Amino acid sequence: MPELTPLELERALAGLAGRIEYPSTPALAPAVTARLAAERRGGIRPPLPGLALWTRRRLLVAVAIGLLALLGIAAAARLAIGALEIRVVPTLAPSPTVTPLPEAIGRTVTLGEARAGVGFEVRLPRGLAEPDTVRIFPSPFGDRSLLLAWTDPSLPPLEGTPWTLVLLELPGDEEYAFKLVAGEGAVREVEVGGRRGFWLEEPHHLVLETPTEVQTYRVTGNVLVWDAGGGLALRMETAQPLDEALALAETVN
């Protein structure tokens, strides 16, 4: 007898949906609401989800931001793509961190380890060799983020670093990467592959939050951030002008 055709296989799988005997689902609602109520009573977490974020996590970021830009929190604009938020602040104070980003965050892994270790499809620019540096770092929310850096000589060097391109891949919906820019004129809205993005040409600060610390970096290169779909925000640092950066970004998949 012949093997199943693709259509027959799909039909057979569709027929399975209602026929699986899963372990019985435990009573999750009482357990979850009891935990939430107990945490509220015990003062472990505040009663409102939004307040929880401020007290538990974002206060830390706010302090970092406040140190950088004295009046920064009274920002005029808030622009966000997934895990990455751009905050427009009146002025930027000198950054306390001088270490170039790719040397300072997470741990070095191979590209294969990165592919196996992050919960999303790793995006790479077409036409470039594999990145020279791959680092993985955790978000405060259990996602694993990725930093990729190239020394490809076909691209202009990033001032003060050995790299010519740095790509951050940030999964998740909750912000843990913040860009602080001085003045709204520093941010230009663009589209990459039909998706929303922003272009920043002026020096600015990047604040990255991990489960244990908040790190701040001074960025001198041009930066393109965009929504890559599937809950992934990408940030590309380059010395290229906007049109070339957009062309390169269009190849990232």
Place this chain on the structure above:
Amino acid sequence: MEGRPLQDPELIELAREGDVRAYGELVERYRDLAFRTAYLITRSAAEAEDAAQDAFVKAYYALDRFRRQEPFRPWLLRIVSNEAKNRVRSARRREGLALRLAEGGPSGDAGPSPESAATARETQEALLAALAALREEDRLVIAYRYLLELSEAETAEVLGVRPGTVKSRLSRALGRLRERVPAGLALAGPETDDA
């Protein structure tokens, strides 16, 4: 008070304001799907329960980051999936996927004969065995689409990939599943082609 059941956005708004009971209704609404999603990843009922419970708690505290215009279900399942995957990574344990068929035949207009019901069951059991033997990436994309009946967009959200990637990944996974299904099995699907 009698009335229509509250919709997800209404329950979410109440939960955002601190109404834990409203959030409990959301948990009740999605507990089966959340638990089954976690179970397909962890392959352990106990781990799946812990992962689903932790995911619901995390989701509650993350509600103010949830975009109102987006559907709640894939957003929640992404958190469940992350939580379950983190547990698998921590445990470094791989158990066989112990999915079983429920007793009794599928419901339908006309009941199959005992012989054809037995054949159909045999086919479905062979399919489940072949599915369990696939690598995780293949197994999950098939399980999300066919066993949990998530849409392509929902599957993309939960896997953290683009919808186009779901299509290509699913196609490759089905190809590998076909290779593992013994030839000669009788068709057992929701519809049959009458000769």
